[in-house]
Amino acid sequence: MEHNIVVRNNVKILGKGTQPILFAPGFGCDQTVWKQVVPAFEEHYQVILFDYVGLGNSDISAYNPERYSTLNGYAQDILDVCSYLQLKDVIFVGHSVSSIIGLLASLYQPTLFSNLIMIGPSPCYLNDPPEYFGGFEKEDLHSLIEMMEKNYIGWANIFASTVVNNADRPDVTKELEDRFCSTDPIIAKQFAMAAFFSDNREDLRKGVVPTLILQCSEDIIAPTEVGQYVHEHLPKSEFQVMNATGHCPHMSHPEETVQLIKQYLNEVHLNNNHLGPV
Amino acid sequence: MEHNIVVRNNVKILGKGTQPILFAPGFGCDQTVWKQVVPAFEEHYQVILFDYVGLGNSDISAYNPERYSTLNGYAQDILDVCSYLQLKDVIFVGHSVSSIIGLLASLYQPTLFSNLIMIGPSPCYLNDPPEYFGGFEKEDLHSLIEMMEKNYIGWANIFASTVVNNADRPDVTKELEDRFCSTDPIIAKQFAMAAFFSDNREDLRKGVVPTLILQCSEDIIAPTEVGQYVHEHLPKSEFQVMNATGHCPHMSHPEETVQLIKQYLNEVHLNNNHLGPV
Numbered sequence: 001m002e003h004n005i006v007v008r009n010n011v012k013i014l015g016k017g018t019q020p021i022l023f024a025p026g027f028g029c030d031q032t033v034w035k036q037v038v039p040a041f042e043e044h045y046q047v048i049l050f051d052y053v054g055l056g057n058s059d060i061s062a063y064n065p066e067r068y069s070t071l072n073g074y075a076q077d078i079l080d081v082c083s084y085l086q087l088k089d090v091i092f093v094g095h096s097v098s099s100i101i102g103l104l105a106s107l108y109q110p111t112l113f114s115n116l117i118m119i120g121p122s123p124c125y126l127n128d129p130p131e132y133f134g135g136f137e138k139e140d141l142h143s144l145i146e147m148m149e150k151n152y153i154g155w156a157n158i159f160a161s162t163v164v165n166n167a168d169r170p171d172v173t174k175e176l177e178d179r180f181c182s183t184d185p186i187i188a189k190q191f192a193m194a195a196f197f198s199d200n201r202e203d204l205r206k207g208v209v210p211t212l213i214l215q216c217s218e219d220i221i222a223p224t225e226v227g228q229y230v231h232e233h234l235p236k237s238e239f240q241v242m243n244a245t246g247h248c249p250h251m252s253h254p255e256e257t258v259q260l261i262k263q264y265l266n267e268v269h270l271n272n273n274h275l276g277p278v
Numbered sequence: 279m280e281h282n283i284v285v286r287n288n289v290k291i292l293g294k295g296t297q298p299i300l301f302a303p304g305f306g307c308d309q310t311v312w313k314q315v316v317p318a319f320e321e322h323y324q325v326i327l328f329d330y331v332g333l334g335n336s337d338i339s340a341y342n343p344e345r346y347s348t349l350n351g352y353a354q355d356i357l358d359v360c361s362y363l364q365l366k367d368v369i370f371v372g373h374s375v376s377s378i379i380g381l382l383a384s385l386y387q388p389t390l391f392s393n394l395i396m397i398g399p400s401p402c403y404l405n406d407p408p409e410y411f412g413g414f415e416k417e418d419l420h421s422l423i424e425m426m427e428k429n430y431i432g433w434a435n436i437f438a439s440t441v442v443n444n445a446d447r448p449d450v451t452k453e454l455e456d457r458f459c460s461t462d463p464i465i466a467k468q469f470a471m472a473a474f475f476s477d478n479r480e481d482l483r484k485g486v487v488p489t490l491i492l493q494c495s496e497d498i499i500a501p502t503e504v505g506q507y508v509h510e511h512l513p514k515s516e517f518q519v520m521n522a523t524g525h526c527p528h529m530s531h532p533e534e535t536v537q538l539i540k541q542y543l544n545e546v547h548l549n550n551n552h553l554g555p556v
Contacts, residue, residue, distance in 0.1 A: 004364035006291065013284065013291045016335070057294070086282035 003062060005084035009077060010057040013085070014038065015047040019114075020087045022048040024078060026096030026120075026248075027195050028188050029179045030056025033095070036254035040262070045091070050081050054187040065190060071097070071198050074191075075104035082112055091265065093117040095250060096221065097195040099213075103234075104200070106209045115268060116211040117261055120247050121230050122222040123200040132201070135223050141196045148189045156180035165220050165246035172252045204233040211237040212264040214257070218245040238264065281340060283362035287355060288335040291363070292316065293325040297392070298365045300326040302356060304374030304398075304526075305473050306466050307457045308334025311373070314532035318540070323369070328359050332465040343468060349375070349476050352469075353382035360390055371395040371539065373528060374499065375473040377491075381512075382478070384487045393546060394489040395539055398500040398525050399508050401478040410479070413501050419474045426467045434458035443498050443524035450530045482511040489515040490542040492535070496523040516542065 005011065012031065015021075021041055023034045031049040041047050051058040052074055067073035078101060082090055090113050094102040099121030106113045124134045125141065147155040160177035180188065211234055215227035224241065231239035240260055244253035283289065290309065293299075299319050301312045309327040319325050329336040330352055345351035356379060360368055368391050372380040377399030384391045402412045403419065425433040438455035458466065489512055493505035502519065509517035518538055522531035 006363050011291060012293075013289060015290075085284050 003059075003080075005080050008053060008059045008062045009050040009081050010059075011081055011085070012049040013046065014049070015042040015045050017043070017045040019045055019089055019091065020048050020082075020085075021045040021091040021093060022050070022078070022081070022087070024092065024094040024098035024102060025051070025055070026094075026098050027191055028055070028183050029095070029176070030058075032056070033175075033179065033248070033251055037250050037258055037261075040258040048081065048085065048087070048090075050077070052077050052191075054191070055183055060184065060187075063187060068187075068190060068194065070194050071101050071104055071200070074098075074101045074194070075108065078102065078105040079109060079112075082109075088112070089114045091115050091117065093119070093261065094121075095119045096121070096247065100198070100200050100203075103203060103207055103211075107203060107206055110208045113209045115265065116207075116209050117214065117264070118211060118230070119214045119250060119257070120216055120219055120222040120227070121213060122226045123204055123230060123233075124198070125196050125221075126199070128199075132229070133223070133225050135220070135226060136196070144196070145189060145192060148185065148192060152185040152188070153181060162220055163247045164252060165218055166252050169246075169252050172246075172248060175251060176248060201229075201233065204230060205235065207234045207236070209236070210268065212261070213237055213239045214249065214260060215239065215241045216244050216246055216249050217242060219247045221247040240264070281337075281358075283358050286331060286337045286340045287328040287359050288337075289359055289363070290327040291324065292327070293320040293323050295321070295323040297323055297367055297369065298326050298360075298363075299323040299369040299371060300328070300356070300359070300365070302370065302372040302376035302380060303329070303333070304372075304376050305469055306333070306461050307373070307454070308336075310334070311453075311457065311526070311529055315528050315536055315539075318536040326359065326363065326365070326368075328355070330355050330469075332469070333461055338462065338465075341465060346465075346468060346472065348472055349379050349382055349478070352376075352379045352472070353386065356380065356383040357387060357390075360387075366390070367392045369393050369395065369543065371397070372399075373397045374399070374525065378476070378478050378481075381481060381485055381489075385481060385484055388486045391487045393543070394485075394487050395492065395542070396489060396508070397492045397528060397535070398494055398497055398505070399491060400500040400504045401482055401508060401511075402476070403474050403499075404477070406477075410507070411501075411503050413498070413504060414474070422474070423467060423470060426463065426470060430463040430466070431459060440498055441525045442530060443496055444530050447524075447530050450524075450526060453529060454526060479507075479511065482508060483513065485512045485514070487514070488546065490539070491515055491517045492527065492538060493517060493519045494522050494524055494527050495520060497525045499525040518542070 025033050030051045054063040092102040099118030125136045126134045156177050160173045164173045231237050249257045308329040332341040370380040377396030403414045404412045434455050438451045442451045509515050527535045
């Protein structure tokens with residue numbers, strides 16, 4: 001491999017365990033969004049953190065607009081990291097669009113992953129009446145992209161509020177806004193287009209990796225109907241509605257997020273030990 | 279490379295900076311000995327931790343008695359880790375025998391390292407009268423090895439007390455003893471023989487990497503005369519006597535250890551910026 005993937009994707013390796021758990025940040029974010037969640041997994045897992053190329057402290061010079069024009073390019077980042085570190089039996093935790101990026105990675109290499117944890121997944125943000133409700137009209141998303149071009153800081157402020165949707169948690173909104181603002185606006189816009197205009201509904205039914213879907217309450221970006229749709233179309237998936245509100249429970253409600261992930265992994269572990277492979 | 283070096287050497291990558299600082303544990307120890315030192319470097323460096331093959335949570339199946347019969351085999355572990363992660367401009371921090379292991383690694387690949395920090399180095403533990411005082415007679419070291427064979431737990435207890443040499447710090451002695459006791463006795467004995475019977479005095483003068491020598495007070499394993507000998511024969515070395523007593527200042531006196539390393543690195547940094555390369 002030509003690139004040093006550890007540098008390219010700003011890979012960090014933590015924890016005392018052997019099974020890898022890889023945390024993939026959502027749109028416009030870097031690995032710092034996991035800081036309240038990671039410590040709970042350090043005792044029993046090998047924790048892998050990274051930034052997608054173009055985000056956080058990744059090597060921006062490795063950004064390739066063509067590669068990252070679709071979610072497949074981001075999925076390749078996941079596979080590159082796993083390949084470079086020769087990971088096996090990976091638990092993948094993805095937030096928002098990274099849920100689908102993880103699904104795409106698992107379609108390329110199904111045996112690489114033991115489980116997927118999807119936090120607020122949406123296979124398609126656009127409404128497709130009458131059969132599908134994604135939550136957004138095409139005009140909404142075009143306005144969003146247009147605002148990113150014309151007033152990036154203003155967009156970051158408004159979009160962070162919409163995503164977090166916890167009026168009483170300005171700290172979380174501020175943190176997300178800061179993530180957006182520290183991202184190159186051109187790269188953020190291309191990521192937004194790859195994320196918001198992709199339709200991965202057909203990919204759901206191809207999934208083979210046992211998956212936990214964590215669905216927030218009052219989530220504007222990935223409403224409960226969308227999470228239910230994922231559950232209904234994704235084989236071997238479990239659906240869990242959270243008390244957490246908004247779209248970033250790993251930032252706003254880390255305790256519940258940790259507890260539900262651990263509970264799921266413990267159940268998986270028990271099933272594997274006592275009843276054979278799930 | 280055949281092996282996954284990250285797994286083989288239980289590599290961890292921490293920190294927010296870009297310049298790598300790699301911490302190499304001393305004889306019979308693993309990366310946990312650095313736990314009180316590492317946090318001070320996470321803000322400005324990329325911190326690399328690892329265990330030598332055969333120690334800690336390394337892959338014991340990769341242990342090869344022939345390779346690890348000399349310190350060169352351990353030096354190769356350092357080079358493998360740096361190569362696998364494609365590190366450059368590495369600050370190497372080695373405790374005790376790892377000081378010399380780092381020196382050997384730097385003789386193979388001088389341009390890989392920006393600086394070496396040696397904590398309690400000794401190029402030769404054996405006395406070689408009249409010109410060299412190492413602190414030990416051949417019979418002392420043979421007795422030590424014999425005790426490792428006959429009563430490993432008893433040896434671990436006594437040797438840990440000798441090494442730490444801080445009667446008022448039973449916690450540190452216990453921690454070191456636990457490190458020894460969690461190591462395979464066969465591997466520990468082979469490591470001890472490679473460490474205690476090697477004579478690297480001739481290698482000192484070949485050194486080309488700017489080096490800080492941290493010399494403890496009241497150090498039984500590496501007495502002050504030995505540290506001074508290293509300083510006199512190693513080009514570009516600075517000699518710093520610590521207030522810390524014993525042979526494990528990174529465990530017993532982490533604040534002073536951190537402070538002196540940072541002070542040295544800051545001076546190096548200033549010299550590089552204002553006076554050209556050192």
